[in-house]
Amino acid sequence: MGLVAWFMDSSEEDQRKPHKLTPDQPVSLEELRQLGVFHWKLNADIYETDPELEKIRKDQGYSYMDIISIHKDILPNYEEKLKRFFEEHLHLDDEIRYILDGQAYFDVRDQEERWIRIAMRKGDLITLPAGIYHRFTLDETNYTKAMRLFVGEPVWKAYNRPADDSDIRKKYVTSLQGC
Numbered sequence: 001m002g003l004v005a006w007f008m009d010s011s012e013e014d015q016r017k018p019h020k021l022t023p024d025q026p027v028s029l030e031e032l033r034q035l036g037v038f039h040w041k042l043n044a045d046i047y048e049t050d051p052e053l054e055k056i057r058k059d060q061g062y063s064y065m066d067i068i069s070i071h072k073d074i075l076p077n078y079e080e081k082l083k084r085f086f087e088e089h090l091h092l093d094d095e096i097r098y099i100l101d102g103q104a105y106f107d108v109r110d111q112e113e114r115w116i117r118i119a120m121r122k123g124d125l126i127t128l129p130a131g132i133y134h135r136f137t138l139d140e141t142n143y144t145k146a147m148r149l150f151v152g153e154p155v156w157k158a159y160n161r162p163a164d165d166s167d168i169r170k171k172y173v174t175s176l177q178g179c
């Protein structure tokens, strides 16, 4: 099963709802690839010993990893963090996340500024390219556990939109032009 993604409606309703258009306008993995978003499906039940995950980490140079559980009873400063995650932002490095349990949404902007909602489920590993505008939210189940991967020492700093004049944004926008 590939990743499930769709263009979002623009209603101000609860961010945890799916926000699908009617009729539904799905987004394919190929369209995501053109935005620089890549996906693997893995067996999250064996993440501690999974040779497939090991291979990806080795091939991609994902030397760093930690695990974050996002639930109101577990995560310190839960409300504040969730609010921050849902602000449109970019990073200077790729954002690499592997859902070990539960589920959540990553939203990314396409070339035409439309929001694409990516439904991440257990076993989905995704990479968002440096410079892409994105945001994160739990869905109505209100829980996920995710592995955060990074090339080298992690840098979590987020640049909220607008960050259009930053070098990384310009580089990302340029990278889209061949598509």
Ligand code: KMT
Pocket: 068, 085, 095, 097, 134, 135, 136, 146, 158
């Ligand atoms: C980010 O920068 O968007 C995040 O770290 C999202 C939460 S990690 C599951």
Ligand code: NI
Pocket: 089, 090, 091, 095, 134, 158
């Ligand atoms: Ni981010």
